[in-house]
Amino acid sequence: MLNPTTAQSVIDHALSLGADFAELFVEKHLTSSLNTISEKVKSVDSGIDFGIGLRMVFGGKVLYGYTNQTDAEGLKRIASNLAARDRRDRLNESVAFDFRVFEDRHPSQIVLSKDAAIDSKVEYLLKADAIARAVSESITQTRGYCMQREQAIEIFNSEGLHTTDTRNYIRAGLTSIASDGTEQATGGWNDGGLLGWELNGKMNAEYTGEEASRQALVNLSAKPCPSGRMPVVIGNGFGGVIFHEACGHLLETTSVAKKASVFHDQMGEMIASSVVNAVDEGLMSNEWGSINIDDEGMPTQRTQLIKDGKLTNFLVDRMGSEKTGYPRSGSGRRQSYRFAPASRMRNTFIEAGDSDMDDMIASIDKGIYASHMGGGSVQPGTGEFNFAVTEGYYVENGKIQYPVKAATLISTGPAVLKEISMVGKDFALACGMCGSVSGAIPTTVGQPALKVDDILVGGNA
């Protein structure tokens, strides 16, 4: 995408200004999205993002600029402007690029640059809609979407790295809206991966439609949620957002290096119950949060974060490594050329345990079974997090009683990790988008069902 001679001249110019390190991140990003409302195609749109990000490091300082232009003089001008206050004698000589090809662990077939497959996507969504609305007359509307992207990147750096990668992302889903004439409620289902529209062969329109409507109808009948501190069983799959928020963000060196994480000085310490084993990795084939290389050009890997409750690794990018001394973990990620990379999660999950779901529910006198979770957020400095229950049930005397609505779980990362007493066997993964300092990136969350003995449930009963 960028002539290597141009890249070499820009990087050499950056080094001539006294930079310790310089890097160009070139991106061409095709997008296509399709939206439906019930049986109608509401919108179809597509586009190309193209740009170049230039990163220079002077000591611990990051200078970053980006542009849509590709000319060498324009890029050099950005470098000179950025370095105006830091300019010094050259410290490093340029290293000739050594083009490196990394293994493609996530092969894709029906990719955007070859076939947007709009007809097939429309067929899928309209089928899911028809099934969803056939579930009940109370289902008044559905909203479907299919988003596909093809992100081609090229990285050059002053250590001689030159590499490329192409990431194909696909995600499709349906939301059902149920109404009883006065109240409205929603339910939804989606799936996705690091692959092309061959996802169509792995998804099931019948399941998508039925599941979205089932959730909407459950929520329509839900009662206000009891509130207070109580035990909660969190369902598998997207329930893993609890670990993502409560712990994952606090293990990113973006926070650790600033001592803005409550775990910054806890390496090797027991930070969770001994039943907790947690991993962040990018290797799983075609998984939504997977990558071949990170956005700094390092091959991805599997990083064991917690082993038997003990903190074993942080998520480390280049700058995080320089600041903390921990080795890079292939975790430098960014939304696009508009962002400097930062340490971020990939596929992050709690590994399967040996408890049965029935035993977890049976162990609760009064509490909640949060079968489906929504999103959440965390404040890394204090570890305080919140996340929403999108489908939940009140549990009493070891039995599920009735569905509840508008429930939120709040706690702190250190507290909740120690309150996990049972970890189930039904491990599953789910797609999510994670927003942080380097933008919104695809991440997978996951876990088996697990029991938290004591957490604050916010409800309005």
Next chain:
Amino acid sequence: MAQAQSIDNGLKLASEQVFNRVRDAGAEADLIIIAAESLSLKASDGKLEEHTVSNTQSFGVRVIKDDHVGIAYSEASDDDSLRWMVDQALQNATFSDAEPNEKILDSQQQLVSDDSIFCPEDLATVDQQIDMVLQLEQGLLGKSLIKSVPYNGFSDVSSSRYLFSSAGLSAAAKQRMVYAYGYALAEDGEKNSMEGSGQMSRLTGQLNVPELIETVASASLDLLDGKPIASNHYDVIFDCECQEQLFGVFSMVLSGKAAKEGINPWRDKLGETVTDSRLSLSDKPLLMDGFGYALFDDEGTATKGTAFIVEGTLNTLMHNSVTANHFGLTTTGHASRGSRSTLGLGLHQLVMEQGQASAAEIYAGEYLEVTSMAGLHSGANAISGDFSLGVSGFLCRDGERVQPVRGVTVAGNFYKMLNHIQCIGDQCVWNWQRTALMPSIRFASLAVSGE
């Protein structure tokens, strides 16, 4: 207007190239171009940690052919890329269902904003701006118990928005905003707290860093001893930042598009009482003090004030030309479209009329003052109105903060809450991003979960 910006010839030529190709295909179109230059700075341990500059533009076309709408965008502006963009939009249009209400407006207006007001020349140098962010971080670190300022920054953003149509519309608006923000981590033994705030202006010199330091420091330090309060129902006053965020999340209830699509809970309530009779809510896009100022919307319709709720009665919803056509109305000038997106709706500057309650009245007795909310993106459902949010703030009595509060949730239904208002204050204040001007509202008896 005096000192109105002129539209770059290259952009006019690009738009003509786009429209020629659109006309050749028997279609009509509009083209939105967003161009921006930005500088952002972050400090760490007394040094500049990040320095980012950018210069970008993006083109987005909306074509309409035989009532079918297609959207495409490109960040490249060479001839080939613009041709590709138009062809993609035309192809996309073949897949969408017919929308007879969506037309390119028959407008040949030439609209330009006044750069001298909205994009004034900033004489501050980059060095001065760097000193400002360093001063912010150092000033906070100089406060007792403030251990770090993990999130801080200064940004200077100048953005231009151009809108052209095949009917002859030509509109341009440019604005500058500079802002500084900080989130300070306070620690005292095992206790910690992190809160923040910001300031926004059009000129660097108008930012008041010493004042921001005090605001951020007290936001964090005042909550250091925060703890849950007993679960119960409390009267709640959201501070101006939180109140604006709440109304923003639930603004779908004012959307003509959501009404057209059948999901707006107020879709059939025009002329009916929807809130407490003391509440009046408008959009005032031409209020020049705000950063939501807009001379025209994203269809090129000149904006004007719109009264949504008048003394509790729903007067109108917001509309673009599509939703207005659907309901047999005229657009209210709330069309919203980015270069990458389809035509939607957006508020400009939400303004609530001041109420009658004096400070003594609104702050009488016991109530929870909410100063920070978490989980708005996930814990609030605009379709049902239900919300449950983690919050921090202060338990207050008679206007005095008697206990900092953390680790609690506030839950309720926003639409029902608007009918359970104790009183509305008689002073209006902007949120720090200057997008909404509102008085304080004291909401009655919301469920708070704590101990």
